[in-house]
Amino acid sequence: xxxxxxxxxxxxxxxxxxxxxxxxxSNVNDATLKGVGDDAAVMxxxxxxxxxxxxLLLEGVHFDLTYVPLMHLGYKSAIVNFSDIYxxxxxxxxxxxSLGISKRFTVEHMEMLYAGIRKACGIYxxxxxxxxxxxxxxxxxxSITCIGDAPAGKIVYRNGARDTDLxxxxxxxxxxxxGLQLLEREKIASAGQKDFEPRFEGKEYLVERQLxxxxxxxxxxxxxxxxxxxxxxxxxxxxxxxxxxHICKQSNTGCRIYEDxxxxxxxxxxxxxxxxxNLVTAALNGGEDYELLFTVPLTAHDAVxxxxxxxxxxxxxxxxxxxxxxxxxxxxxxxxxxGWNPLAE
Amino acid sequence: xxxxxxxxxxxxxxxxxxxxxxxxxSNVNDATLKGVGDDAAVMxxxxxxxxxxxxLLLEGVHFDLTYVPLMHLGYKSAIVNFSDIYxxxxxxxxxxxSLGISKRFTVEHMEMLYAGIRKACGIYxxxxxxxxxxxxxxxxxxSITCIGDAPAGKIVYRNGARDTDLxxxxxxxxxxxxGLQLLEREKIASAGQKDFEPRFEGKEYLVERQLxxxxxxxxxxxxxxxxxxxxxxxxxxxxxxxxxxHICKQSNTGCRIYEDxxxxxxxxxxxxxxxxxNLVTAALNGGEDYELLFTVPLTAHDAVxxxxxxxxxxxxxxxxxxxxxxxxxxxxxxxxxxGWNPLAE
Numbered sequence: 083x084x085x086x087x088x089x090x091x092x093x094x095x096x097x098x099x100x101x102x103x104x105x106x107x108s109n110v111n112d113a114t115l116k117g118v119g120d121d122a123a124v125m126x127x128x129x130x131x132x133x134x135x136x137x138l139l140l141e142g143v144h145f146d147l148t149y150v151p152l153m154h155l156g157y158k159s160a161i162v163n164f165s166d167i168y169x170x171x172x173x174x175x176x177x178x179x180s181l182g183i184s185k186r187f188t189v190e191h192m193e194m195l196y197a198g199i200r201k202a203c204g205i206y207x208x209x210x211x212x213x214x215x216x217x218x219x220x221x222x223x224x225s226i227t228c229i230g231d232a233p234a235g236k237i238v239y240r241n242g243a244r245d246t247d248l249x250x251x252x253x254x255x256x257x258x259x260x261g262l263q264l265l266e267r268e269k270i271a272s273a274g275q276k277d278f279e280p281r282f283e284g285k286e287y288l289v290e291r292q293l294x295x296x297x298x299x300x301x302x303x304x305x306x307x308x309x310x311x312x313x314x315x316x317x318x319x320x321x322x323x324x325x326x327x328h329i330c331k332q333s334n335t336g337c338r339i340y341e342d343x344x345x346x347x348x349x350x351x352x353x354x355x356x357x358x359x360n361l362v363t364a365a366l367n368g369g370e371d372y373e374l375l376f377t378v379p380l381t382a383h384d385a386v387x388x389x390x391x392x393x394x395x396x397x398x399x400x401x402x403x404x405x406x407x408x409x410x411x412x413x414x415x416x417x418x419x420x421g422w423n424p425l426a427e
Numbered sequence: 428x429x430x431x432x433x434x435x436x437x438x439x440x441x442x443x444x445x446x447x448x449x450x451x452x453s454n455v456n457d458a459t460l461k462g463v464g465d466d467a468a469v470m471x472x473x474x475x476x477x478x479x480x481x482x483l484l485l486e487g488v489h490f491d492l493t494y495v496p497l498m499h500l501g502y503k504s505a506i507v508n509f510s511d512i513y514x515x516x517x518x519x520x521x522x523x524x525s526l527g528i529s530k531r532f533t534v535e536h537m538e539m540l541y542a543g544i545r546k547a548c549g550i551y552x553x554x555x556x557x558x559x560x561x562x563x564x565x566x567x568x569x570s571i572t573c574i575g576d577a578p579a580g581k582i583v584y585r586n587g588a589r590d591t592d593l594x595x596x597x598x599x600x601x602x603x604x605x606g607l608q609l610l611e612r613e614k615i616a617s618a619g620q621k622d623f624e625p626r627f628e629g630k631e632y633l634v635e636r637q638l639x640x641x642x643x644x645x646x647x648x649x650x651x652x653x654x655x656x657x658x659x660x661x662x663x664x665x666x667x668x669x670x671x672x673h674i675c676k677q678s679n680t681g682c683r684i685y686e687d688x689x690x691x692x693x694x695x696x697x698x699x700x701x702x703x704x705n706l707v708t709a710a711l712n713g714g715e716d717y718e719l720l721f722t723v724p725l726t727a728h729d730a731v732x733x734x735x736x737x738x739x740x741x742x743x744x745x746x747x748x749x750x751x752x753x754x755x756x757x758x759x760x761x762x763x764x765x766g767w768n769p770l771a772e
Contacts, residue, residue, distance in 0.1 A: 089534040096560050102534065103541045109554040111520045113576070116556075123556035125521060125574065127472045134479075136557065136572055138525035142564040175456045176470060180483035180570055189434040189447065196448040209454040211461075211468035212481065215441050219487040225525055225570035227481055229470065231458070 119332070120240050121166040121316050122230065131237050133230040135166035141221030149265045149280075152191055154293045156198025159224050162319065164206050165297040165372045167230035169317035171238040174206060174230040174297075179213040182223030195224075206299065236311070238376070243314035243333035247377040247398040250312075252301045252391055254345040255322055256361070259368025260353040261285075261292025267357075287349045295372045302374075304389050312376035321367040324419040325375050327405055336403035339396030339417075341410050366407070367420040464677070465585050466511040466661050467575065476582050478575040480511035486566030494610045494625075497536055499638045501543025504569050507664065509551050510642040510717045512575035514662035516583040519551060519575040519642075524558040527568030540569075551644065581656070583721070588659040588678035592722040592743040595657075597646045597736055599690040600667055601706070604713025605698040606630075606637030612702075632694045640717045647719075649734050657721035666712040669764040670720050672750055681748035684741030684762075686755050711752070712765040 091099055104118045115131065116124035122135035139145060139159055147155075160177060167174040179199060183192065203210050208228070268280035282289050298317075305312065314329045322344070330337050344365050354361040377398055378386050386392060396407075405417040436444055449463045460476065461469040467480035482504070484490060490500055505522060512519040524544060528537065548555050553573070613625035627634050643662075650657065659674045667689070675682050689710050699706040722743055723731050731737060741753075750762040 091528060091532065091534055091537065092562075094534060099534065099537065100558070100560055103537060104555065107545070107555055109556075110552050111554050114521055114554045114556060117521075117554060118557050123521060123523065125477075125556075127475045127477065127576070130472045132470075132472065132477060132574075134521070134523060134557065134572070134574060136523045136525050136559055136570070138527055138559045138561055138568065138570055140527050140561060140563055140568065143527075143562055176459055176462075176468060176479070178468065178479060178481045178572065180481050182483055182485050182488075182568070183436060187436065189436055189439060189444065192436065192444065192448060200452070207455050209456050209459045209462060210449065210452055211454075211459060211470075212463050212479065213445070214481055214483045215445055216483055216485060217437075217488055218485055220565035223483065223485065223527070223568055223570075225481070225483055225568075227479070227523065227572040229477075229479060229574075231472070 116239065121169040122172070124170070124237055126234060129234045131172070131232045131234055133167050133170050133172045133232065133237070134227065135163055136225065136227040137163055139224040141223070146269070147222070148269050150293060152194040153198035156195040157202045158293065158295055159226050160199045160202035160208070161295055161297050162372065163226050163228035164202070164208065165317045165319070167228055168297050168299055168302050169315055169374060170230070170232065171236055171302060171312070171315060172230040172232035174208045174228050176209045176211045176229040177203065178211060178227045180225040181213070181215050182218030183215070184218045184221055187222065206297065238312050238315040240314050240316050240329050241332035243329050243335050243377040243398045245335060245398055245400050246380045247313050248380060248383060248386065248394050249326070249337060249339060249375070249377055249396040249398060250386060250392050250394050251318070251322065251345060251373055251375050252298050253371070253373040254347045254350065255318065255371050255373065256365035256368045257288050257291040257347050257350045258295060258370035259364050260350050261288035261290070262370070263357055264288055264353060265292060285349055285353060287347060288353055292370065295370065297372060298374050301391060304391070308385050308389060310378055310382050310385055312378055315374060315376035318371040318373045318375050319369060321369040321420065322375065323366040323417045327417060327419050329375070329377065330398070330405050333398070334401050336399040336401050337396060337405045338399055338403070338408060340408050343393060343395040345393045366417070461584065466514040467517070469515070469582055471579060474579045476517070476577045476579050478512050478515050478517045478577065478582070479572065480508055481570065481572040482508055484569040486568070491614070492567070493614050495638060497539040498543035501540040502547045503638065503640055504571050505544045505547035505553070506640055506642050507717065508571050508573035509547070509553065510662045510664070512573055513642050513644055513647050514660055514719060515575070515577065516581055516647060516657070516660060517575040517577035519553045519573050521554045521556045521574040522548065523556060523572045525570040526558070526560050527563030528560065529563045529566055532567065551642065583657045583660040585659050585661050585674050586677035588674050588680050588722040588743045590680060590743055590745050591725045592658050593725060593728060593731065593739050594671070594682060594684060594720070594722055594741040594743060595731060595737050595739050596663070596667065596690060596718055596720050597643050598716070598718040599692045599695065600663065600716050600718065601710035601713045602633050602636040602692050602695045603640060603715035604709050605695050606633035606635070607715070608702055609633055609698060610637060630694055630698060632692060633698055637715065640715065642717060643719050646736060649736070653730050653734060655723055655727050655730055657723055660719060660721035663716040663718045663720050664714060666714040666765065667720065668711040668762045672762060672764050674720070674722065675743070675750050678743070679746050681744040681746050682741060682750045683744055683748070683753060685753050688738060688740040690738045711762070
């Protein structure tokens, strides 16, 4: 191979690499409705659409067992997959769990991990149907695939946003990221100390958002009961900015969001202040919120505004206007996808 | 945790650990027909059954990039999943590919891996529909999930074998294992030598069986065209002995197979001779053959005997007779599951 042609993977980034490797793919099976490029792949069987999503979690890259309990890790590993299925307006039904286990883990450790996975399955009504288990020479490897379904025609893709649609988010943003900062700070503080007690008082919400996120099944149900079908939707795993730009790119639109509309919890704000970090940057780019980002037609304004736990943060525009945030002092700043690049780790 | 209660995972083995961790699971979704315990999970949607199988491959445990070209690795990673779907009498339709990539890999390396995956998909008519890509702190991690389908009622499980059924295998056994021994031998011989040329003359079949296996779609079609539906089926990935014992355990039967009926290629025999290994042991326990092991009713004898590439090697018995092989000199020796334990690596 010509050394001069070598390209670094981190340069392309996750989405660039996937785009590159999957370019020119065409599907040969009639059942395949949607391949690479959304929260989940979609297959149609008669009047049902089947959804498939998968996540690979590696120790040292995605989680640090110094402060992540195995039961929480199992729970979160399942939840992040359920979240991808809800983000397509589907219902998660089954998961497969593949594990690579290094020698330092015992049967009891795996029982704890599975207890978390089984708890998440129990709460969300998902069946654990299979997987693969092997040894790992290094750390723990967790690969989960989730299968879901939706009645034909109910699935919501990323590419359906239209000019004047309202941009909505559920819950609040940035707390999981601040939880991670807090856990990392306490890990450093604990180094070399026996019987160290981490200081989490008044910040329990941040820790919970990081260690034990939930998937927003409640929001999907709320929207269905109100008769609102979003035009585009995805879950916020890499940060609001990055996800919104995915929706706008795939829908061929621009957008405007308003700084003062971005939902942020009090504890998130206090923590950002303590750490001297920009609060809005954390909310825009922090990631791991697992909230839903979606667009609805302008005509749904009154209906959506009434729903608890959902906030309208802006609107979709024509593509030539680009993607921007209007600050509190009325300055327009372009959005940038500064979300976590898992290939730069 | 009470240290005295710690149990080593290797003691339980892969199947023991999975049985332990998934004990007491019950499915809550109507669509879930079959969970843990076969080549694939099964979901029913109207008149179609959906199959899902997944494999996790880790560098240093499942493959050695010293002698495995990335394109072959990609091809094989896809094939082993297709094989699981055929082993259920289904058709593979889609795969998702998740990769953990360490820093020593470039974009070109991933292009080669993907070229192999895409080639396998092209030949077998499978759509690549998604995945996840991240960095890895250690070696290459490949997690592939395959989705397949079958008309309702066509799926063949492991638990359908009945007393007097004939036991059949496709192709020949032990060659992939001998190929691995050969590649390992040449790797050791090459250590420290520049411009080393491995000696594969007359053993090309063994290398091909190890590096570029195929899934037996042809056998599935042959059986369908002949109007034969196996009563039980699985693919041979861990070795004939181990797989046959899975079928007998799940079907609550015993079995007798005949040493002189086990199909073995000439090159496999020569290589076993060279290495001073027991040939039948290699064929029984070698693994990675990706051939199909299945049972058919005794009444299908004439029909199955006519089919090319399929050999009848024995028959199913009542459970109290246990699982055994009748040697060439008419001695009955019990079968043992000596297949590869991925958790003892």
